[in-house]
Amino acid sequence: MIDILSRYDVLGAFWMTVQLTLFSAIGSLIIGTILVIMRVSPVAVLRNLGAFYVNVVRNTPLTLILVFLSVAVFGVLGYALATRGESGFIATNAFRWAVIGLSVYHAAFVCEALRSGVNTVPLGQAEAARAIGLTFAQSLREVILPQAFRGAIAPLGSVLIALTKNTTVAAIIGVSEAAALMRAIMENETGSVVVFFIFALGFVILTLPIGVGFTSMSRRLAVKR
Amino acid sequence: MTKRHVRLFAVAASAALVLSACGGDGDTDADAGDDGTTAAEDGGDAGEGGADGSIRIGIKFDQPGLGLRDGDTYSGLDVEMAKGVAEKLGYSEDQIEWVESPSPQRETMLETGQVDLIFATYSITDSRKERVSFAGPYFIAGQGLLVRADDDSINGPEDMEGKILCSVAGSTPAQRVADEYPGVELQEYNTYSECLPALLSGTIDAITTDDTILAGYAAQEQYAGQLKLAGEPFSEERYGVGTAKGSELCEQVNEAITALIDDGAWEQAVTDTLGPADYTPGPGNPPEVNEDCA
Numbered sequence: 001m002i003d004i005l006s007r008y009d010v011l012g013a014f015w016m017t018v019q020l021t022l023f024s025a026i027g028s029l030i031i032g033t034i035l036v037i038m039r040v041s042p043v044a045v046l047r048n049l050g051a052f053y054v055n056v057v058r059n060t061p062l063t064l065i066l067v068f069l070s071v072a073v074f075g076v077l078g079y080a081l082a083t084r085g086e087s088g089f090i091a092t093n094a095f096r097w098a099v100i101g102l103s104v105y106h107a108a109f110v111c112e113a114l115r116s117g118v119n120t121v122p123l124g125q126a127e128a129a130r131a132i133g134l135t136f137a138q139s140l141r142e143v144i145l146p147q148a149f150r151g152a153i154a155p156l157g158s159v160l161i162a163l164t165k166n167t168t169v170a171a172i173i174g175v176s177e178a179a180a181l182m183r184a185i186m187e188n189e190t191g192s193v194v195v196f197f198i199f200a201l202g203f204v205i206l207t208l209p210i211g212v213g214f215t216s217m218s219r220r221l222a223v224k225r
Numbered sequence: 226m227t228k229r230h231v232r233l234f235a236v237a238a239s240a241a242l243v244l245s246a247c248g249g250d251g252d253t254d255a256d257a258g259d260d261g262t263t264a265a266e267d268g269g270d271a272g273e274g275g276a277d278g279s280i281r282i283g284i285k286f287d288q289p290g291l292g293l294r295d296g297d298t299y300s301g302l303d304v305e306m307a308k309g310v311a312e313k314l315g316y317s318e319d320q321i322e323w324v325e326s327p328s329p330q331r332e333t334m335l336e337t338g339q340v341d342l343i344f345a346t347y348s349i350t351d352s353r354k355e356r357v358s359f360a361g362p363y364f365i366a367g368q369g370l371l372v373r374a375d376d377d378s379i380n381g382p383e384d385m386e387g388k389i390l391c392s393v394a395g396s397t398p399a400q401r402v403a404d405e406y407p408g409v410e411l412q413e414y415n416t417y418s419e420c421l422p423a424l425l426s427g428t429i430d431a432i433t434t435d436d437t438i439l440a441g442y443a444a445q446e447q448y449a450g451q452l453k454l455a456g457e458p459f460s461e462e463r464y465g466v467g468t469a470k471g472s473e474l475c476e477q478v479n480e481a482i483t484a485l486i487d488d489g490a491w492e493q494a495v496t497d498t499l500g501p502a503d504y505t506p507g508p509g510n511p512p513e514v515n516e517d518c519a
Contacts, residue, residue, distance in 0.1 A: 067419065075423030090389060090410040171394055174413035183395030186329050189352065 004189060005198070013181035014202050020098060020167040020177055025160055027103025032110025039111065040118055042136060050111070058108040062169050066101040070094065070173035090174065098170035102163065109159045117152025118144060150221045157214025161207045178202060280316045282307045283326030283340035290441025290499050291346055299323050302437070303344040305494035306363050306485070310466070313481035332356045335469045342478065343467035346435060348397070349516065359516045360478035361465035365509040367458020368398050369436030371443060373424065374453045379431055381456040385409045388430040391420035398434045401460065417442065425451060435462050437499060444502030458507050465516055475518035486511045
């Protein structure tokens with residue numbers, strides 16, 4: 001087991017997993033926030049568009065989204081996210097498409113987590129905000145969303161844990177993260193059960209602190225009513 | 226039955242029709258998976274009884290020219306060799322149970338007795354010999370490059386500097402390119418089929434793996450005339466027959482392969498399966514059967 005760890009760049013592969021998680025988390029938080037604003041907005045078209053996005057993306061397999069982006073959009077249509085000819089072009093391109101795919105997919109879950117947070121804010125507060133003359137944008141920014149985020153910390157933590165583990169899907173479009181290295185090691189070595197446990201342990205080490213951290217945060221930051 | 230019920234029933238029936246049509250279209254992956262488990266279960270029974278005397282052979286289900294499942298017929302060099310060897314071992318064709326054996330599961334399938342023999346582009350390597358006994362080799366392939374038919378700029382891996390090459394993530398050919406030709410841009414996918422559209426559209430420049438597999442893809446009807454193999458093979462892959470460690474079948478398989486090569490059946494099988502792809506076996510073929518079943 002030790003010699004496997006020393007011969008392969010396991011830490012480097014997990015660093016790639018961490019990077020994928022981090023960038024996709026930021027991306028999905030931004031898209032998810034925009035989606036939740038659409039879903040609670042007073043404009044019916046926006047509400048329907050938001051609901052449509054969530055329902056379509058949430059019910060599409062992540063594998064399909066990533067393969068579509070990489071095989072169809074990059075492979076066939078030729079849209080690259082890095083400069084062709086530069087060294088590491090393919091690796092950068094695959095990483096960026098993976099971040100986009102993961103962000104787009106998890107934004108739907110972030111949106112629903114945030115919407116559950118919005119629902120924890122009593123309706124009276126929104127009415128009061130409008131009554132003192134705040135516009136929709138102002139009431140969202142000053143009153144509703146800050147409380148919604150604090151109410152949605154626990155479900156957002158679950159989404160982040162799911163995102164961490166879902167980064168393994170990026171291996172199939174050629175991002176050299178943990179799952180990709182695991183496949184390479186399994187191809188070369190014969191003790192595949194040991195290899196499997198090393199990588200399972202790696203993911204536990206990544207996700208356990210996220211779970212503990214978000215649980216304690218959700219307790220400390222919850223809006224006391 | 227009221228009118229409304231009739232209408233509901235009609236909707237349900239048409240929905241069922243549409244759904245079954247989708248299914249029948251052949252989602253081969255799902256089907257293959259199903260088949261794998263049932264075959265394994267059947268295999269368990271056969272092992273206990275032993276009276277019906279069937280033999281379970283692991284092959285690839287998705288490689289044209291080598292091991293391909295189309296409905297309930299199987300074709301390819303691996304399949305033909307397996308049939309020939311089974312016959313020499315005393316099994317007729319309908320006593321063979323075909324089981325899908327994907328690359329990462331081959332050693333485990335032999336160790337747990339899910340299959341008796343594996344003919345699945347199984348390259349003989351030292352680390353694999355620790356877990357299985359190899360008979361053979363029955364064919365010698367090499368790593369090759371598949372390019373567009375109108376592309377003359379690539380004649381070997383050294384021409385790939387700065388160009389984009391596609392292969393399967395973590396596979397031996399992909400790792401070899403990454404180690405020995407660091408200037409090559411390597412796009413990795415889950416299967417070779419995902420590389421093909423990008424090769425045809427010009428986004429990537431070549432696909433690499435065993436030349437036998439590449440020839441099979443080039444010969445598929447929908448790609449006829451659009452793809453070709455470039456240059457000479459740049460590795461040696463000795464395809465062996467996997468048997469359980471220490472199995473007494475191994476020596477018998479060696480004898481069977483030698484007999485098949487001597488009586489011309491080997492050449493017939495190669496011509497029938499790889500010939501349509503304009504593939505000529507490289508140097509070393511027909512191989513000398515020299516594995517000692519250790």
